[in-house]
Amino acid sequence: MSVPLLQLEGVHTHIGAYHILHGVDLEITRGELTVLLGRNGAGKTTTLRTIMGLWPASSGAIRFDGGEIGSLSTPEIAHRGISYVPENMGIFGDLTVRENMLLAARGAKRVEDIDAARLDWVFGLFPALKRFWQHPAGLLSGGQKQMLAVARAIIEPRQLLLIDEPSKGLAPAIIQNMIAAFRELKQTDTTILLVEQNFNFARQLGDKVAVMDGGRIVHAGTMADLAGDEGLQQRLLGLSLAAHQ
Amino acid sequence: MNAASTSTPVLDALPTVRPDRIPLLLLPVLALAAIPLTGSFSTWVTLTFAGLAMGMIIFIIASGLTLVFGLMDVLNFGHGVFITLGAFLATSVLGRMTGWTESESLFRNLLAVLPAMAAAMVVAGGVGLAFERLIIRPVYGQPLKQIMITMGGMIVGVELIKVIWGAQAIPLPLPVAFRGSLLFGEAAVEKYRLISVVVGLAVFAVMFWVLSRTKVGLLIRAGVQDREMVESLGYRIGRLFIGVFVAGSALAGLGGVMWGLYQQTVTPEMGGQINVLLFIVIIIGGMGSVGGCFIGSLLVGLVANYAGFLAPKVALFSNILLMVIVLMWRPEGLYPVGKR
Numbered sequence: 001m002s003v004p005l006l007q008l009e010g011v012h013t014h015i016g017a018y019h020i021l022h023g024v025d026l027e028i029t030r031g032e033l034t035v036l037l038g039r040n041g042a043g044k045t046t047t048l049r050t051i052m053g054l055w056p057a058s059s060g061a062i063r064f065d066g067g068e069i070g071s072l073s074t075p076e077i078a079h080r081g082i083s084y085v086p087e088n089m090g091i092f093g094d095l096t097v098r099e100n101m102l103l104a105a106r107g108a109k110r111v112e113d114i115d116a117a118r119l120d121w122v123f124g125l126f127p128a129l130k131r132f133w134q135h136p137a138g139l140l141s142g143g144q145k146q147m148l149a150v151a152r153a154i155i156e157p158r159q160l161l162l163i164d165e166p167s168k169g170l171a172p173a174i175i176q177n178m179i180a181a182f183r184e185l186k187q188t189d190t191t192i193l194l195v196e197q198n199f200n201f202a203r204q205l206g207d208k209v210a211v212m213d214g215g216r217i218v219h220a221g222t223m224a225d226l227a228g229d230e231g232l233q234q235r236l237l238g239l240s241l242a243a244h245q
Numbered sequence: 246m247n248a249a250s251t252s253t254p255v256l257d258a259l260p261t262v263r264p265d266r267i268p269l270l271l272l273p274v275l276a277l278a279a280i281p282l283t284g285s286f287s288t289w290v291t292l293t294f295a296g297l298a299m300g301m302i303i304f305i306i307a308s309g310l311t312l313v314f315g316l317m318d319v320l321n322f323g324h325g326v327f328i329t330l331g332a333f334l335a336t337s338v339l340g341r342m343t344g345w346t347e348s349e350s351l352f353r354n355l356l357a358v359l360p361a362m363a364a365a366m367v368v369a370g371g372v373g374l375a376f377e378r379l380i381i382r383p384v385y386g387q388p389l390k391q392i393m394i395t396m397g398g399m400i401v402g403v404e405l406i407k408v409i410w411g412a413q414a415i416p417l418p419l420p421v422a423f424r425g426s427l428l429f430g431e432a433a434v435e436k437y438r439l440i441s442v443v444v445g446l447a448v449f450a451v452m453f454w455v456l457s458r459t460k461v462g463l464l465i466r467a468g469v470q471d472r473e474m475v476e477s478l479g480y481r482i483g484r485l486f487i488g489v490f491v492a493g494s495a496l497a498g499l500g501g502v503m504w505g506l507y508q509q510t511v512t513p514e515m516g517g518q519i520n521v522l523l524f525i526v527i528i529i530g531g532m533g534s535v536g537g538c539f540i541g542s543l544l545v546g547l548v549a550n551y552a553g554f555l556a557p558k559v560a561l562f563s564n565i566l567l568m569v570i571v572l573m574w575r576p577e578g579l580y581p582v583g584k585r
Contacts (some may be wrong), residue, residue, distance in 0.1 A: 077475050
């Protein structure tokens with residue numbers, strides 16, 4: 001069995017007086033897309049933010065690529081090779097699309113320093129970004145902002161992408177575009193941990209799935225197993241796939 | 246490839262980019278409106294240059310303060326101490342170079358003033374670094390404590406300045422070549438005010454270049470909007486903040502030299518007195534916005550001079566009145582920063 005790229009063991013997180021994560025155990029396999037499902041308030045976003053060091057774990061271990069990252073600062077974690085797309089997308093609205101991308105390319109001082117082939121590949125995934133290259137990102141639509149957020153996360157090769165609810169608030173046509181882009185991304189062997197509430201979206205992309213409830217992982221397995229078991233969906237998510245469609 | 250290339254209405258539509266130039270128009274509108282009120286064109290020219298000079302000096306001092314707030318939400322009520330420090334350092338440096346400042350040669354005058362400015366910037370920047378580490382760092386994210394402790398820091402700083410230079414006012418005469426006026430027709434414009442405008446424009450140009458053309462500037466602009474995302478992208482916002490704080494303190498030191506020369510007298514209380522003006526300026530401009538700070542500074546300078554000439558009693562509260570009017574029109578200031 002291969003060593004997981006990311007491993008959480010008994011992770012507890014407190015935000016002020018609130019105890020949010022109650023001993024999360026999670027393994028993310030290299031090269032796979034794992035979907036983290038669960039109701040509102042289950043602890044999905046907190047899990048991503050804890051991995052990223054934005055809300056540091058109060059106890060437990062977070063190992064990434066063989067090293068402990070639980071005590072590192074957010075920039076140090078980012079330098080280890082983790083990209084994060086928050087739920088609100090984190091777009092710098094007053095900056096242009098070009099400037100947003102330049103910021104994400106840590107190794108580049110100017111746009112010309114960005115790997116041209118990589119940039120072309122990103123434009124291939126999200127053509128709208130090329131068209132609106134010089135426009136303020138704040139003027140983009142919700143779907144375009146989500147594309148920019150994901151594009152920023154992959155403008156330089158990273159080992160792991162953490163993406164929080166990429167389908168939230170998007171029109172169905174844009175969601176299909178996002179699914180196509182993620183499929184393309186999966187072909188590059190990028191490891192992805194995706195938080196989602198849209199089970200239909202998750203089902204089309206996920207290799208593995210983990211379900212959270214009450215700040216704990218209550219189920220972990222393959223997406224195929226969950227998608228094929230309506231009873232399990234009812235028990236874990238309160239809804240069947242058929243109800244989602 | 247072209248995974249997301251399917252054309253959709255969402256992809257095709259984007260609002261036209263229209264830079265907001267309305268606040269910029271306030272300056273010429275205000276200046277033109279003052280022409281008939283001042284009674285004579287030459288008086289208007291003199292007042293306008295005085296207002297622009299005052300505004301430029303305020304901008305030099307306030308620009309760092311607004312960035313510090315924008316980047317870390319830090320309300321530094323101690324900013325005035327760097328102004329006072331800069332001005333007192335200028336009295337020491339220029340006081341030892343009277344042979345140069347009393348010379349008729351502009352070159353020799355500049356050779357005296359430039360080291361005074363450099364010394365003020367270096368020392369104020371260094372003190373700023375200590376101020377950030379010792380006073381501000383322990384109260385990140387605690388606005389009420391920031392107000393209290395930075396005000397306390399300024400009081401301690403001013404007392405230390407009194408220990409070194411004494412409590413009394415110290416004259417800071419202009420170098421000889423900076424004195425007097427240039428005549429444009431019948432309008433007299435003080436040479437030092439012209440110099441202040443030039444220095445202010447130079448500082449604005451450098452700042453604009455750094456913010457718009459360099460990656461550090463890009464990081465500052467991004468950090469003002471969403472510092473957590475900047476950290477998630479792998480940048481240490483704390484280091485950036487220290488750099489901005491030190492640069493802001495150094496600029497306040499430079500502004501202190503210029504304000505001291507403008508007033509030709511330096512007092513330990515001068516920083517505290519200007520502090521109020523600084524907060525009016527950065528609130529008018531939109532907290533965290535350098536462009537807004539620039540417009541706000543010039544508006545404050547012009548209004549103070551026009552009101553001082555036309556209605557001296559109104560001048561006492563003209564800047565507060567200006568702030569109220571601007572906030573009624575734009576509650577977040579002229580150029581609000583799009584924060585998360």
